[in-house]
Amino acid sequence: xxxxLQFYLLLSAALFCIGIFGLVSSRNAIRVLMSIELLLNAxxxxxxxxxxxxxPGAIKGQVFTVFVITVAAAEAAVGLAIILAIxxxxxxxxxxxxxxLKW
Amino acid sequence: MNLAExxxxxxLIILSAMLISAALGVVLLSNIVYSAFxxxxxxxxxxxxxxxxxxDFVAAxxxxxxxxAINVLILFAIMLVNKTEDFVAIPRRWIxxxxxxxxxxxxxxxxxxxxxxTPWQISTTSPAVIENTMVALGKHFFxxxxxxxxxxxxxxxxxxxxxxxxxxxxxxxxxxxxxELTSTALTLPERPRELTKSEK
Numbered sequence: 436x437x438x439x440l441q442f443y444l445l446l447s448a449a450l451f452c453i454g455i456f457g458l459v460s461s462r463n464a465i466r467v468l469m470s471i472e473l474l475l476n477a478x479x480x481x482x483x484x485x486x487x488x489x490x491p492g493a494i495k496g497q498v499f500t501v502f503v504i505t506v507a508a509a510e511a512a513v514g515l516a517i518i519l520a521i522x523x524x525x526x527x528x529x530x531x532x533x534x535x536l537k538w
Numbered sequence: 539m540n541l542a543e544x545x546x547x548x549x550l551i552i553l554s555a556m557l558i559s560a561a562l563g564v565v566l567l568s569n570i571v572y573s574a575f576x577x578x579x580x581x582x583x584x585x586x587x588x589x590x591x592x593x594d595f596v597a598a599x600x601x602x603x604x605x606x607a608i609n610v611l612i613l614f615a616i617m618l619v620n621k622t623e624d625f626v627a628i629p630r631r632w633i634x635x636x637x638x639x640x641x642x643x644x645x646x647x648x649x650x651x652x653x654x655x656t657p658w659q660i661s662t663t664s665p666a667v668i669e670n671t672m673v674a675l676g677k678h679f680f681x682x683x684x685x686x687x688x689x690x691x692x693x694x695x696x697x698x699x700x701x702x703x704x705x706x707x708x709x710x711x712x713x714x715x716x717x718e719l720t721s722t723a724l725t726l727p728e729r730p731r732e733l734t735k736s737e738k
Contacts, residue, residue: 440660441653443591446554448649450561452642457565459638462625465615469564469577472608476584479600487591489661494671497596498678504596504603505690509697511608515615516704522619529625 443484451477464518464528468511475507550590557583570616578609595672 454473461467479500486496522528560579567573581604588597668674679687 440658442550442554443587444653445650446557446587448646448653449558451649452646453558453561453565455645456638456642460635461565463570465570465612465619466565466573468615469573469612472577472604473561473564473580476580476604480584480587483588483591483593483596487593489659491592491661491663491668493678494593494668494674495678497593497671497675498683500593500596501599501675502686502690504599505694508603508607509693511611512697512701513704515611516701518615519618519705527623528619528621529623531625531628 440484440488443488444481447477447480447484450480462530464521464530464533465515467530468514468518471514472507472511475503475510479503546590550587553583553586553590557587571613574609574612574616577612578605581605581609592668593671595675 451474454470454477457470457473458467461470482496482500482503484496486494486500490496518528521533525532557580560576560583563576564573564580567576581600585597585600585605588594588600
């Protein structure tokens with residue numbers, strides 16, 4: 436039983452690390468948003484594992500997962516709108532070209 | 539969960555392998571459209587893992603919201619910024635990628651050791667004590683999580699208005715003055731940029 440919880444936690448840790456790698460190293464702005472979705476899904480997997488194995492009576496982890504899904508939907512909508520606006524301004528979606536705030 | 543232990547373990551291993559490989563494909567593939575479709579695969583795999591974790595409602599919500607809404611939104615964004623541009627090569631880029639991969643592997647090692655050495659206090663009650671998770675979730679939402687529930691609705695409203703305001707086209711006035719497009723009640727006051735350029 437404990438091994439199974441550890442397997443779920445390791446799985447979500449691997450997903451989180453893949454998401455961070457994509458977040459830092461990708462140059463396409465839409466791929467950065469996809470990586471953020473991967474990060475949020477890793478956190479959700481963590482919450483669900485804890486909810487099932489440590490707190491099966493009152494499933495509060497699932498409640499938190501539903502809230503995280505809600506915030507992820509809002510984040511995706513606003514993030515893609517920002518990418519569209521910046522694409523109209525700069526005519527590119529290369530993350531290396533978004534250096535307006537460079538000092 | 540009424541499935542046998544062997545079926546659960548085998549499906550968990552298959553789902554995990556598909557999840558990790560699809561996530562690597564999302565990050566590493568060069569074609570962004572393939573990445574978007576593989577992202578849908580990641581979401582579906584995670585939904586299957588939720589079913590293995592006795593959460594049927596959240597699994598359905600995962601497919602509805604992530605695959606049905608967010609993934610389609612990402613595909614629309616890819617279509618709207620449809621421009622196959624060759625990114626300018628940056629010298630010594632492999633140093634950045636390599637150091638990022640190293641940091642991520644270190645983070646995974648840190649998290650893994652933390653997971654493995656922590657003595658988790660596994661609850662002894664069976665997960666099947668709740669036979670209907672939807673009723674239990676509804677009770678949580680309308681009793682002790684009422685304020686976050688209402689705040690989530692306000693957040694969704696704010697995000698919707700903000701996305702509309704950010705993604706709307708700029709107002710471009712008719713410079714030429716001639717209006718071959720007869721303005722009816724259904725005509726938008728905005729013009730696409732290419733139309734006004736070609737009119738000049």
